[in-house]
Amino acid sequence: MSDIRITNCHTHLFHSRHVPAAYPYPALKPFRKMPWLIKALSFGAHLIGQQSVSEKLARLYRFQKEADEASQRDILDNLRRHYPNNTRFVALPMEMSAFGFGAPEVPLSAQHDELAKLSGDPEVGRSVIPFATIDPRSDPQAQELWRAIDGLKFRGLKLYPRLGFAPDDPVLMQKVYPRLEEKNLPVMSHCSRGGVQGRYLSDHWADRYTEPEAFIPVMRAHPKLRICLAHFGGQRDWDAYINPDLEDPLDDAFGRNWQVAIRRMIGSGDYPGLWTDISYTLFQFEEYAPFLRMFLTGDDDESERLRSRVLFGSDYYMTRLEALSEKAVCIRLRNVLGEEIFRQIAEENPAKWLGEA
Numbered sequence: 001m002s003d004i005r006i007t008n009c010h011t012h013l014f015h016s017r018h019v020p021a022a023y024p025y026p027a028l029k030p031f032r033k034m035p036w037l038i039k040a041l042s043f044g045a046h047l048i049g050q051q052s053v054s055e056k057l058a059r060l061y062r063f064q065k066e067a068d069e070a071s072q073r074d075i076l077d078n079l080r081r082h083y084p085n086n087t088r089f090v091a092l093p094m095e096m097s098a099f100g101f102g103a104p105e106v107p108l109s110a111q112h113d114e115l116a117k118l119s120g121d122p123e124v125g126r127s128v129i130p131f132a133t134i135d136p137r138s139d140p141q142a143q144e145l146w147r148a149i150d151g152l153k154f155r156g157l158k159l160y161p162r163l164g165f166a167p168d169d170p171v172l173m174q175k176v177y178p179r180l181e182e183k184n185l186p187v188m189s190h191c192s193r194g195g196v197q198g199r200y201l202s203d204h205w206a207d208r209y210t211e212p213e214a215f216i217p218v219m220r221a222h223p224k225l226r227i228c229l230a231h232f233g234g235q236r237d238w239d240a241y242i243n244p245d246l247e248d249p250l251d252d253a254f255g256r257n258w259q260v261a262i263r264r265m266i267g268s269g270d271y272p273g274l275w276t277d278i279s280y281t282l283f284q285f286e287e288y289a290p291f292l293r294m295f296l297t298g299d300d301d302e303s304e305r306l307r308s309r310v311l312f313g314s315d316y317y318m319t320r321l322e323a324l325s326e327k328a329v330c331i332r333l334r335n336v337l338g339e340e341i342f343r344q345i346a347e348e349n350p351a352k353w354l355g356e357a
């Protein structure tokens with residue numbers, strides 16, 4: 001086996017006490033206190049022959065169990081089992097105090113502190129690359145963000161515009177991006193139509209804040225900033241791309257496909273600071289991997305640019321909801337892309353995006 005040192009650019013270690021008790025919605029609340037209920041339901045569905053329902057519930061149980069781990073360390077230990085020992089993981093926190101569901105039990109500052117402690121751990125610290133996060137509504141002076149970056153030595157910024165803010169929010173434009181660019185630190189931003197969403201935010205606005213074009217003003221103002229749009233546009237847009245015959249005029253994923261937009265924007269060369277990762281999306285491995293391979297193996301300039309801007313990431317532990325394990329997806333990817341391209345997206349590109357190379 002070759003000596004690729006993998007950097008997984010997209011993982012999560014936050015747990016249920018970082019999420020407000022009222023989220024996702026009141027109907028699911030009993031499950032948070034009784035995850036065994038999901039397991040019981042799963043067993044019941046199995047008994048009456050509903051295999052796929054039973055399987056889905058079993059995954060929901062796995063996900064719930066992961067979120068209920070007592071510490072970020074426990075989740076990291078579960079994750080590390082899937083990868084070679086020298087693998088590094090970009091750990092992305094979540095700030096969920098300002099999107100309409102009340103405050104979580106543990107505030108962001110404590111989440112940052114716990115992550116900092118983990119990255120300083122003598123045993124596993126070297127495998128963790130901590131990122132800091134901000135919701136401009138809860139930190140309008142970006143104080144907590146810079147405390148984490150300057151004080152705790154965090155190595156990048158995680159954004160989640162679907163929570164209810166635009167990437168060119170004045171707080172970010174004035175107090176965050178200029179210094180981030182100066183310090184040569186990268187940005188990771190959620191880019192799919194799924195995921196967490198502000199309670200009072202319509203799907204329409206959630207998509208306007210999240211779509212690839214929403215970052216154009218940021219990239220124009222800060223051409224040297226390295227911005228990764230996560231999930232390569234997301235599964236809904238990949239599905240729409242692959243199944244044009246299912247076209248629905250009311251579904252924006254057909255009319256303005258985010259996967260196509262990301263490839264065009266990177267391929268054009270007009271946005272040299274733009275990157276993407278394949279996290280979560282590629283867990284639909286059988287359906288999507290052949291397309292990814294095709295996008296990454298062309299020998300025109302567009303393909304070459306794209307190849308140099310795609311990052312390996314998984315979105316652990318969100319992927320507990322999917323059938324394939326981390327290990328299975330990682331090895332299958334390596335197999336289908338070949339060692340050379342896998343090395344580029346899992347080792348070379350992450351080092352450049354992180355500002356190490």
Ligand SMILES: [Zn+2]
Binds near residue numbers: 010315318
């Ligand atoms: Zn994620």
